Amino acid sequence: MIASLLAAAAVSIVPTPVAQPVVTQVKDVQPQIAEALLSCMVKRDGGLTACSVQSEFPAExxxxxxxxxxxxxxxxxxxxxxxxxxxxxxIDVPVRIRIR
Known part of the structure; x- marks a missing residue:
């Protein structure tokens, strides 16, 4: 009888795995904007030449x-x-680039 109680206790101690819900975190992804400011010379035809970067963000x-x-x-x-x-x-030429 003691052996059957021990066997019953051993069986009842084993935890039953409980299915856990899968949690997926969805991030709200927004397009990023990168910006640069150029200084350029205007050519006779309206094109640009001799441009240089005055600033940019993000720099990297x-x-x-x-x-x-x-x-x-x-x-x-x-x-x-x-x-x-x-x-x-x-002239100063602002450039904005949208990154998706």
Whole structure:
């Protein structure tokens, strides 16, 4: 009888595994914006040349270098808001890149 009580106690002590719900955390992912400010000279055709990076954020992403690479494709209005030609003058060119 003692042996059967011990066997019954041993069986009842073994915990039954309980299924735990799988918890998945979903993060709200927002696109990031990287920014660079270039200083460029306006050519006679409205294109840009002699560009340099004045600032960039975040610095470790290389957005300034990317903006410099794209700058040769930019066209600006040759006439400034004052009605004078911008050719030969330097302008600030803000560049914003959305990263998904």
């Amino acid at each position: 992403m290389g957005v300034g270098k990317a903006a410099l690479t794209m700058a040769s494709q930019f066209q600006v209005e040759l006439m400034g808001p004052d009605g004078k030609s911008r050719a030969g003058s330097f």
